[in-house]
Each structure stands twice: as structure tokens, then as C-alpha cells.
Amino acid sequence: MTSISAVDPALRNFSGWGNTLDWSIWTTVVVSALILALIVLGRFRYRGAQTAPNALWFHLVCLGVFPLMLLIVGNFAALEYSTTRQFCGSCHVTMKAYIQDLQRPKGMSLASLHFQNRAAPDTACYSCHVNYGLHGAVQATFTGLRHVYRYTTGTYHLPLKIYEPYPNALCLSCHEGAKRFMAEPAHLDGDRVSAELIRNETECIQCHGPAHVVSKLPQASLRPGGQ
Amino acid sequence: MAELGQRFLHIARSGDWPVRLLLLAQITAGFVAVLGLASMLTGHPVLILAFTFSQALIPVGIIAFIIVAAVSQRTMIVKAFDAGDVIFSEGESGREVFVVKSGSVEVVKRNAEGTAEVLTTLGPGEYFGEMALLGHAPRNATVRAVSDLEVFAMTPHHFVAIYTSLPGLKVHFQALMEQRLQGLAQHAKDARQKDIGERAARGRS
Numbered sequence: 276m277t278s279i280s281a282v283d284p285a286l287r288n289f290s291g292w293g294n295t296l297d298w299s300i301w302t303t304v305v306v307s308a309l310i311l312a313l314i315v316l317g318r319f320r321y322r323g324a325q326t327a328p329n330a331l332w333f334h335l336v337c338l339g340v341f342p343l344m345l346l347i348v349g350n351f352a353a354l355e356y357s358t359t360r361q362f363c364g365s366c367h368v369t370m371k372a373y374i375q376d377l378q379r380p381k382g383m384s385l386a387s388l389h390f391q392n393r394a395a396p397d398t399a400c401y402s403c404h405v406n407y408g409l410h411g412a413v414q415a416t417f418t419g420l421r422h423v424y425r426y427t428t429g430t431y432h433l434p435l436k437i438y439e440p441y442p443n444a445l446c447l448s449c450h451e452g453a454k455r456f457m458a459e460p461a462h463l464d465g466d467r468v469s470a471e472l473i474r475n476e477t478e479c480i481q482c483h484g485p486a487h488v489v490s491k492l493p494q495a496s497l498r499p500g501g502q
Numbered sequence: 503m504a505e506l507g508q509r510f511l512h513i514a515r516s517g518d519w520p521v522r523l524l525l526l527a528q529i530t531a532g533f534v535a536v537l538g539l540a541s542m543l544t545g546h547p548v549l550i551l552a553f554t555f556s557q558a559l560i561p562v563g564i565i566a567f568i569i570v571a572a573v574s575q576r577t578m579i580v581k582a583f584d585a586g587d588v589i590f591s592e593g594e595s596g597r598e599v600f601v602v603k604s605g606s607v608e609v610v611k612r613n614a615e616g617t618a619e620v621l622t623t624l625g626p627g628e629y630f631g632e633m634a635l636l637g638h639a640p641r642n643a644t645v646r647a648v649s650d651l652e653v654f655a656m657t658p659h660h661f662v663a664i665y666t667s668l669p670g671l672k673v674h675f676q677a678l679m680e681q682r683l684q685g686l687a688q689h690a691k692d693a694r695q696k697d698i699g700e701r702a703a704r705g706r707s
Contacts (some may be wrong), residue, residue, distance in 0.1 A: 298544050307538035313529050314535075323582030323652075326520050326574040338527045338567040342534065342560045349538050353554045356545070423551050484672050 296359070299352035313337030357419055358401040366426040369435055371401075384488040385480065390404040392447075403445060409463045441486065443472050446479045507674040520570045521580050527570065530563035534541045581649040590631065594646045598655045605651035611686070613693045621689065623648065633679050635661060642686060 293301075314337050321330035356362055364374040376382055377390045386399065386411055395402035405415040425431040450456040451468055461482075462469055471477045480486050534556045543547035580603065585588060586599050590596050592611060602624055609621045609630060621643060624630055635658060 282602065303538050304542045306537040307542070310531055310535040311539070314532050318528070324579055325524050326570060326579050328574075331574060333572050334524065334527075334567060335571070338524075338531050339564055342531050342563060344558050345534065345538060346560045349534075349553065349557060352542065353550050356550065362547060362550070365545065423547050427548050452583075461508070 286422065296352065296355050299348050299355060303345065303349045303352045306341050307349060308339045310337055310345065313341070340464070354416070357416070358398045358405075360397070360399045360401075363400040366422070369426065369431065369433070373487055376487050376489055379488075382488060384484045385483060406442070406445065440475060440478060441480055442478075443475050443479050507673065520574050522564050524570045527563040530559040530566070534559055534658045535565075545666070549690055550669040574638050579655045581653050581655050582597040583647040583653070585647055585651070586662045587647045589653070590641050591653075595634070596641055597635050597658050598634050599632045599661060600631055600645075600652065600653040600655055602626050603652040605647060605655055607645050607651060607653075608648050609643050609645055611689070613689075614697055618644070618695070619689075633682060 277402050294346065313333070317325075317330065317337060321327060324330055325334075360374060360377065364370050373386070376384055377386045380391070382388070383389070386403070389403065390396060390399050401415065405411045413469055447468065455464055462472065464470055469477075472479070534553070537553040537556050540546075541553040581600075583605075589600060589607065595671075604626055606623055606625045608623045609632065610618045611621055612618055630645055631641070633639065643702065
């Protein structure tokens with residue numbers, strides 16, 4: 276059995292101490308194990324006197340303090356992990372082709388170019404497919420829940436399609452103001468970003484696509500119920 | 503006495519539910535911890551999803567624990583023993599009264615020769631240990647579980663609280679204590695007479 280971070284070296288940093296995600300994952304593992312161990316120990320040690328005063332102090336640790344820690348660290352670990360491309364790629368039947376395209380060394384798709392240029396390599400899917408701000412994160416969480424449900428129950432449809440036209444705002448949030456972007460007259464109205472781009476009347480990927488090059492999309496689901 | 507004992511047991515049963523509530527808190531915390539371990543060690547998206555949702559149970563467990571901690575000072579503690587376990591020994595100090603919830607106990611006292619004699623056997627609804635509580639004296643007999651046993655342990659604090667709901671309890675206990683003291687005195691007297699008789703018999707032979 277491997278841990279979440281052990282299977283993906285890209286999630287590690289160079290310090291050797293691991294990143295925030297590593298720490299949150301292992302803290303969650305340790306706290307969960309401690310809770311289980313202390314509950315079992317408490318059942319035996321205070322057998323027949325579970326509500327005695329000294330037993331309650333013991334239970335305070337394993338039913339109060341550690342669960343609160345788990346609530347904070349566990350939520351952080353789960354939400355943070357759900358932003359990684361490894362998590363997106365874990366629905367491998369449908370997403371494997373996209374992850375392979377992303378990681379192709381000589382890939383020419385937008386996703387591959389961004390990945391090769393190390394633009395948020397750990398969270399490649401999340402960074403480009405989640406609207407910015409708190410609203411975007413919340414919306415992405417619910418969308419992710421729906422994806423997991425669809426994947427688990429096999430109620431998804433192939434080929435996968437994006438819900439809505441890709442918003443230029445996601446591209447502009449990084450590229451607007453960048454030297455190379457601003458040097459291209461097609462992007463501008465005078466010295467400002469083109470209103471056409473801002474209003475999504477012209478999509479960035481019309482000129483810079485394709486976003487993904489997926490040659491062998493799975494045509495049939497390997498899961499019952501998938502279409 | 504049996505009727506009063508049953509009423510006493512009825513009141514004592516109110517001390518049972520915090521133990522169940524605590525078990526609920528342990529089950530919820532344990533369930534979340536299992537999902538935490540499984541999801542973090544495997545990275546499976548469904549387990550991560552389940553772990554995320556299951557964390558809503560943590561406040562439920564904490565609230566259950568807080569309720570248990572708050573009421574346990576006012577309710578009696580249920581203690582469990584295996585057959586043969588000693589609940590308390592003769593000569594020990596202790597101030598708890600025990601009410602038998604299920605199972606049975608035997609009250610054992612050593613005679614002058616050091617041999618253990620069973621004075622009586624007590625079952626559900628009957629209680630023991632009250633003499634140490636009222637008389638502030640060491641335990642004057644050993645009590646041992648005959649079968650798997652569950653008892654409600656009542657501290658002086660609980661005992662005082664129960665006075666308010668059972669005004670006749672103190673009078674009853676005092677009467678019972680006198681009765682048991684008389685029984686013990688009679689037991690000692692019988693043992694002494696038996697000893698004297700045996701010595702006389704040995705002298706004649």
C-alpha cells in the first residue's frame with residue numbers, strides 16, 4: 276500500500292522535508308491511528324468504568340482533542356489533495372489520456388506546454404479548470420463531488436465534454452500584463468486588453484489551441500453503466 | 503426491602519445511558535479515523551470523498567462526549583466484572599455503594615481460623631458496601647462476583663442526591679446497617695462459641 280504522496284514524486288519539494296500536503300497527509304494518518312489506538316486502549320483500560328472521572332480525562336484526548344485536530348488537518352489534506360493532478364487522474368479510465376497528454380515531453384497542446392513550462396505542475400488540472408477566488412474553489416468542490424459520484428456509479432458519458440466555453444478570464448488572470456502577451460497587437464485595443472477577449476467573444480483557444488491532444492479517447496466505459 | 507431495592511435499581515438505571523452515549527462518541531470518532539487512515543494511505547477518490555463528508559460526525563461525537571462528561575458527575579457509573587473478580591476486599595477503605603444491575607455476588611468473611619465463609623449471595627436490585635459509606639469504616643467483608651457482573655457504583659455524592667428522591671432511604675440504610683452489624687456480631691459470637699466448644703472437646707480427649 277502506498278501513501279498519496281509516495282506515488283507522485285512531483286508532489287515532493289527539494290528540501291527533503293516534504294511539502295505542506297505531505298505534512299498534512301501524514302499528520303492525518305498519525306492522528307487517525309492515535310484516535311483508533313486510544314479508543315481501543317480506553318475500552319480495555321477503563322472496562323466497566325467508562326464514565327469514571329479519570330476515564331473521562333482519557334476520553335477527552337481521544338474523543339475531543341484529537342478529533343478536533345483531525346477535523347482541521349484532515350479537511351486540509353483532503354481538499355488540498357483534491358487539487359492535485361494525481362487526484363484528477365485517479366479516475367484513470369476517463370482521465371488517463373488527458374494526463375498522458377499533459378506529461379508528454381514533446382506535446383504541443385496548451386496543457387502540455389503549460390506543464391512542460393512548470394506552470395503549477397502539481398495542480399495542473401485544478402489551476403486551469405477552476406475559477407479564481409473563493410467562489411471558484413467552492414464551485415470546483417461541488418463539481419468534483421459530482422465527478423466522483425458519476426465515476427463511481429458509472430453514469431458518465433464519453434467522450435468527455437467541457438460544461439461551458441472555456442472562460443478567457445482564467446487565461447488572462449495569469450497572462451494579462453505579461454510582456455509577451457502585451458507585445459501582441461491582436462490581444463489589445465490600444466494599450467488595453469481587447470474587449471472581445473474580456474467578453475469571451477473570441478476564445479483564447481481558438482488561436483492557441485488545442486487545449487488537449489487526446490488521440491485515443493476511450494470510446495466505451497469499462498465500468499457498468501458508463502456510456 | 504426487595505421493593506425498595508427495585509425502586510433503587512430503577513433510579514440507578516438512569517446511570518446507564520451515558521455509557522451508551524460514550525460508546526456512540528467512540529464509534530463516530532473511530533469511524534472517521536478509519537476513513538482518515540484508509541483515504542490517506544490509498545488516495546482513492548471515493549474514500550477521500552467519504553472521509554471529507556464523515557468529518558461532519560466529529561462535532562456529533564464531541565457533543566456526545568461533552569454531555570457524558572457533564573452528566574457523569576450526577577449519574578452512577580456502571581462497572582463490569584468477570585466471574586471471580588473481587589469488587590472489594592475486607593479491611594479496604596472505600597466509600598462506594600454498589601447496586602447489582604445484572605449477575606450476582608457473594609459476600610465472604612474470614613472467621614477466626616482464617617477460613618472464608620460465604621455470608622450471603624446478592625442478585626439484581628440488591629446492594630452492598632453501604633456500611634462503609636454510612637459508618638466511615640473499612641470494608642468488613644469481601645465481595646466477589648459469582649457470575650459475570652454489572653453494578654452501579656454510587657459515591658457519597660450520588661447517595662446524597664438520591665436522598666432527595668428517596669427520603670426513606672437513609673432510614674432504611676441505617677436499619678439495614680444495624681441488622682447487618684447484628685448479623686456480623688452473631689456470626690462472631692457463633693464462631694467464638696464453636697471455637698470454645700472445640701477446645702473443650704480437645705481438652706477432654
